[in-house]
Amino acid sequence: MGGKASGEARRRKKSMKQKLQAILELPAQGEDYDAAAAMGVDGDIDNEIAMLIGLYLKAKAGDVAAVKEIRSILGKDAASAELALRQKELALKEAGKDTSTAVLEKLDEVLGGIKSGF
Structure with missing residues (x-):
C-alpha cells in the first residue's frame, strides 16, 4: 500500500508542478502588467515576471526573507x-x-x- 500511495503522491506533485508552470507562463494582466511595464520590462510580461517583481518589491521594502530568496535564485x-x-x-x-x-x-x-x- 505504501508504494501505491507514494506513486500517487509523486503523480500529484508532478501534476501540481505542471499546472503552476502553466499559470506562470500565462500573460500578466491588470496591475501586474502595469507594474512590470512601469518598471521598463520589455517584451512578453508573464505571471512569472510579475511574481519576481513582487519579490523584488518586498526585498526593496526591507523584507529580509525576500532578499535571501533573491540571492538564492541568483x-x-x-x-x-x-x-x-x-x-x-x-x-x-x-x-x-x-x-x-x-x-x-x-x-x-x-x-x-x-x-x-x-
Missing part, C-alpha cells in the same frame, strides 16, 4: 558558495592534488565574492 547565497567549494574540493581530490592549500585558496575566493555582493 546563486549568490552561502549555500551555493559552499556547494561550489565542495564540488571544487571533490574535483581536486579526483585529480589527486593536495586539497588543503587549494581549498583554502578557493574559500578565500568564494568568501571575497560573497562580501563583494553586499
Whole structure:
C-alpha cells in the first residue's frame, strides 16, 4: 500500500508542478502588467515576471526573507558558495592534488565574492 500511495503522491506533485508552470507562463494582466511595464520590462510580461517583481518589491521594502530568496535564485547565497567549494574540493581530490592549500585558496575566493555582493 505504501508504494501505491507514494506513486500517487509523486503523480500529484508532478501534476501540481505542471499546472503552476502553466499559470506562470500565462500573460500578466491588470496591475501586474502595469507594474512590470512601469518598471521598463520589455517584451512578453508573464505571471512569472510579475511574481519576481513582487519579490523584488518586498526585498526593496526591507523584507529580509525576500532578499535571501533573491540571492538564492541568483546563486549568490552561502549555500551555493559552499556547494561550489565542495564540488571544487571533490574535483581536486579526483585529480589527486593536495586539497588543503587549494581549498583554502578557493574559500578565500568564494568568501571575497560573497562580501563583494553586499
